[in-house]
Amino acid sequence: MRLLSVEETVKMIPDGAVVMVGGFLGVGSPNALIDEIVRQKRSSITIIANDTAFPDRGVGKIIVNKLAKKVIVSHIGTNPETQKQMIEGSIEVELVPQGTLVEKIRAGGLGLGGILTPTGVGTIIAEGKQIMNIEGKDYMLELPLKADFAIIKAKRADCNGNLVYSLTARNFNPIMATAASTVIAEVEEILPVGTIPPDEVHTPGIFIDYIVKGR
Amino acid sequence: MMDPKFIIAKRVAKELRDGQLVNLGIGIPTLVVDYIPKNVRVLFQSENGIIGMSPLPEEGLEHPDLTNAGANYVGAIPGAACFDSALSFGIIRGGHLDLTVLGGLQVDEEGHLANWMVPGKMIPGMGGAMDLVTGAKRVIVAMTHTSKGDPKIVKRCTLPLTSIRRVDLIVTEMAVIEPTDEGLVLKEISPEVRLEEVVKSTEASLIIPKDLKVMEV
Numbered sequence: 001m002r003l004l005s006v007e008e009t010v011k012m013i014p015d016g017a018v019v020m021v022g023g024f025l026g027v028g029s030p031n032a033l034i035d036e037i038v039r040q041k042r043s044s045i046t047i048i049a050n051d052t053a054f055p056d057r058g059v060g061k062i063i064v065n066k067l068a069k070k071v072i073v074s075h076i077g078t079n080p081e082t083q084k085q086m087i088e089g090s091i092e093v094e095l096v097p098q099g100t101l102v103e104k105i106r107a108g109g110l111g112l113g114g115i116l117t118p119t120g121v122g123t124i125i126a127e128g129k130q131i132m133n134i135e136g137k138d139y140m141l142e143l144p145l146k147a148d149f150a151i152i153k154a155k156r157a158d159c160n161g162n163l164v165y166s167l168t169a170r171n172f173n174p175i176m177a178t179a180a181s182t183v184i185a186e187v188e189e190i191l192p193v194g195t196i197p198p199d200e201v202h203t204p205g206i207f208i209d210y211i212v213k214g215r
Numbered sequence: 216m217m218d219p220k221f222i223i224a225k226r227v228a229k230e231l232r233d234g235q236l237v238n239l240g241i242g243i244p245t246l247v248v249d250y251i252p253k254n255v256r257v258l259f260q261s262e263n264g265i266i267g268m269s270p271l272p273e274e275g276l277e278h279p280d281l282t283n284a285g286a287n288y289v290g291a292i293p294g295a296a297c298f299d300s301a302l303s304f305g306i307i308r309g310g311h312l313d314l315t316v317l318g319g320l321q322v323d324e325e326g327h328l329a330n331w332m333v334p335g336k337m338i339p340g341m342g343g344a345m346d347l348v349t350g351a352k353r354v355i356v357a358m359t360h361t362s363k364g365d366p367k368i369v370k371r372c373t374l375p376l377t378s379i380r381r382v383d384l385i386v387t388e389m390a391v392i393e394p395t396d397e398g399l400v401l402k403e404i405s406p407e408v409r410l411e412e413v414v415k416s417t418e419a420s421l422i423i424p425k426d427l428k429v430m431e432v
Binding site: 024026027050051054073074075078083093097098099100103106117119121122124165166167168169170171172173174175 | 301
């Protein structure tokens with residue numbers, strides 16, 4: 001785990017990268033990193049996130065600045081720009097039920113070959129997917145998701161990268177921390193090692209490659 | 216006549232039972248919280264990762280990290296718990312959520328709900344709706360009976376389904392309807408409307424029992 005500046009960490013993300021972005025409608029999003037991605041104009045990114053937030057908030061800014069070529073999300077309804085670019089054909093939108101999306105990411109991070117979920121069976125999202133009947137109930141096979149980078153947000157980190165999240169700002173962040181080749185955590189506070197009691201660590205530091213201080 | 220959305224919310228609130236874990240969707244369902252009977256205490260879950268959510272106690276107490284699934288500021292009761300999205304949807308899919316109340320675009324004779332997209336027009340995405348309808352122990356649809364005069368309770372949904380699970384109850388400003396093996400049973404009608412009006416505003420066939428009740432709100 002290394003401490004780096006926001007600018008330096010974003011320089012490591014190449015154009016065309018697959019990037020997981022934590023947050024739920026902008027709550028618990030790594031806003032300093034997102035703003036820097038926009039400033040450095042990282043383009044043709046594939047975003048994996050819960051949603052595309054709002055035009056002026058969270059991951060929504062990446063969409064508004066036309067830097068994403070694809071999004072894998074559960075919801076785009078709060079950002080009209082996503083639907084506009086989808087209709088124009090400049091962005092590809094893959095919609096995944098929220099509970100399935102988080103489990104696909106968990107499978108990617110935690111060494112599972114996929115997950116079986118009843119969600120979506122019999123609906124249009126099941127088209128082309130393998131259905132398995134287990135003890136009389138139908139489930140759908142969903143494959144793991146991984147990314148080149150995960151940019152996540154936590155309240156606190158220690159210098160080993162152990163993270164603590166705050167309230168509903170936790171959401172997808174701890175799951176995404178497991179599923180990318182390089183994980184960058186933006187935090188509000190960086191504390192000395194030993195100040196976060198072991199029982200209170202939400203994400204162990206081994207998952208984190210870089211810590212940046214947010215604003 | 217009262218605004219339809221308040222009538223619906225008030226009637227849905229009577230379905231809440233003491234001790235239940237409840238998830239309220241965005242829109243009309245959110246209003247249910249204002250009408251919960253005094254002797255009923257429930258815990259509210261929100262899919263962004265909290266059990267024990269409450270309305271914001273007062274203005275000025277907003278916390279940027281404490282919101283509902285619509286990104287509005289909320290409060291938390293003493294004893295509330297926060298968790299990540301995987302656990303939150305595990306609670307929903309795993310059968311630990313007693314009740315969800317969701318809005319709807321269409322419900323059909325089989326009790327199937329469509330509420331996440333209108334192809335070619337409006338594609339917000341399903342968010343957590345597919346998991347909620349598939350996994351909650353009880354699903355109530357809270358919606359207006361018609362949209363611009365067109366029935367929303369139809370023979371067969373023309374919009375993409377949210378789940379093939381049959382919902383448990385439909386509450387509108389005109390009626391309370393229960394989907395069953397036999398079809399849609401009209402349980403209650405509003406004192407403000409006549410039976411013929413309800414039937415006329417519903418495309419699906421309704422089974423009208425002898426003990427049809429008046430909707431109390």
